[in-house]
Amino acid sequence: xxxxxxxxxxKEYSTGFLGKRFRALNNxxxxxxxxxxxxFLGPNGAGKTTTIKMLLxxxxxxxxxxxxxxxxxxxxxxxxxxxxxxxNPYFYRFLTGxxxxxxxxxxxxxxxxxARKKVDELLEIVGLTYARKTRLSDYSxxxxxxxxxxxxxxxxxxxxxxxxxxxxxxxIGRREIRDLIHQLKEERKxxxxxxxxxxxxEMLCDRIAILNKxxxxxxGTVREILSSQSPDYIISLEGxxxxxxxxxxxxxxxxxxxxxxxxxxTAPSQEDAQRIAQRAMADQGRIIExxxxxxxxxxxxxxxxGTRE
Ligand SMILES: Nc1ncnc2c1ncn2[C@@H]1O[C@H](COP(=O)(O)OP(=O)(O)OP(=O)(O)O)[C@@H](O)[C@H]1O
Ligand SMILES: [Mg+2]
Numbered sequence: 001x002x003x004x005x006x007x008x009x010x011k012e013y014s015t016g017f018l019g020k021r022f023r024a025l026n027n028x029x030x031x032x033x034x035x036x037x038x039x040f041l042g043p044n045g046a047g048k049t050t051t052i053k054m055l056l057x058x059x060x061x062x063x064x065x066x067x068x069x070x071x072x073x074x075x076x077x078x079x080x081x082x083x084x085x086x087x088n089p090y091f092y093r094f095l096t097g098x099x100x101x102x103x104x105x106x107x108x109x110x111x112x113x114x115a116r117k118k119v120d121e122l123l124e125i126v127g128l129t130y131a132r133k134t135r136l137s138d139y140s141x142x143x144x145x146x147x148x149x150x151x152x153x154x155x156x157x158x159x160x161x162x163x164x165x166x167x168x169x170x171x172i173g174r175r176e177i178r179d180l181i182h183q184l185k186e187e188r189k190x191x192x193x194x195x196x197x198x199x200x201x202e203m204l205c206d207r208i209a210i211l212n213k214x215x216x217x218x219x220g221t222v223r224e225i226l227s228s229q230s231p232d233y234i235i236s237l238e239g240x241x242x243x244x245x246x247x248x249x250x251x252x253x254x255x256x257x258x259x260x261x262x263x264x265x266t267a268p269s270q271e272d273a274q275r276i277a278q279r280a281m282a283d284q285g286r287i288i289e290x291x292x293x294x295x296x297x298x299x300x301x302x303x304x305x306g307t308r309e
Contacts, residue, residue: 008064042211083157093137141168233273
């Protein structure tokens with residue numbers, strides 16, 4: 001069942017005093033299924049936060065609509081079932097982490113006993129128990145991210161909208177948050193999150209959407225997206241004569257490197273790699289390795305987004 005359904009969602013902002021309109025999101029359509037971890041990717045200014053803010057009714061669409069947990073944008077939402085972690089959380093600086101979470105827990109209608117229990121549990125989950133009595137103004141960026149994530153979990157929501165949940169975290173922190181997100185998935189929660197840390201997305205997401213300048217440019221699993229790319233071929237050789245080396249360098253190759261005494265060539269197709277192999281073998285060269293390389297999501301992202309001016 002689609003927990004989140006976005007239909008033709010469009011947002012235009014008025015910019016400048018002449019009221020010129022700028023389209024930050026153009027006709028977005030997508031569905032997120034129950035229990036999915038869905039990554040919403042895009043470079044700065046792609047329209048990710050704009051989308052999340054519309055889903056939360058913080059700003060209003062110019063056109064189009066969406067359904068969250070079967071409630072359309074115009075209807076009263078099940079706010080307790082939706083958790084939100086903002087991109088640049090502004091927190092009450094003089095509260096401690098514990099007080100801050102208590103405030104939200106009480107606001108959500110919990111008794112003080114329930115709230116205390118929930119807050120202790122969440123502080124433990126996000127690894128902030130040790131800093132519960134520290135003021136938020138003394139928290140590091142990573143600690144602010146963690147407390148923001150704890151806040152989004154207070155009502156035990158079934159749908160989480162997380163805007164850059166890994167930002168400011170060191171590699172260990174990112175790993176912990178990734179593990180936590182996996183754990184939330186096991187509890188059948190649906191997680192929709194924005195990020196540009198592509199390695200995290202590759203490891204975490206069931207499906208991803210790539211947004212650029214307000215347009216959806218790709219939707220699918222990481223595997224689908226990467227396998228739609230034709231791979232490069234890496235061929236590593238040793239024992240080449242000068243003549244063979246020079247000849248191969250003149251063939252259709254993308255890259256040539258010498259690493260640890262081996263000659264590594266990157267060829268754009270299997271046929272090119274085979275031609276290189278034949279030339280090397282004709283000269284008693286040895287093939288150390290010949291393999292396709294699909295590249296990472298990061299390569300894909302840079303290629304697709306980096307060239308779209
Ligand atoms: N209130 C606003 N008024 C005018 N333009 C806006 C407003 N909010 C956002 N924009 C513009 O809309 C575009 C999309 O912004 P948005 O914040 O949604 O991007 P994003 O994908 O979240 O980027 P980032 O990765 O930097 O967080 C940007 O060009 C931004 O400058
Ligand atoms: Mg943003």
